[in-house]
Amino acid sequence: MTDTIRIDLDAVRVYRNKSEYRTTQRARSSLGHEIIGDGPIVSKLAAILRAENPQFEGLLAVYRGDTPCFIPTPLKTAFFSAPQPKQLRRRPR
Secondary structure, three states: OEEEEEEEEEEEEEEOOOOOOOEEEEEEEEOEEEEEEEEOOHHHHHHHHHHHHOOOOOEEEEEEOOOOOOOOOOOOOOOOOOOHHHHHHOOOO
């Protein structure tokens, strides 16, 4: 296994029918995973990679073409959703 997992970002066409389409984001990992859609697709893909590779100690690198999008970080901590800060939590009514 390599010491870095790479995620490549690009845009693809998503067709509604033969003549209607829109572009949406796609994230592909070097391990063969692919997510197409809107929203936080990089964090969704990182969660999938963490679940499938719990013992992986290497880095996660995200690129759009040849340009790095984020600083390479360990997969165990990359795009990990933390609890909402106390001051932003909703108060019960």
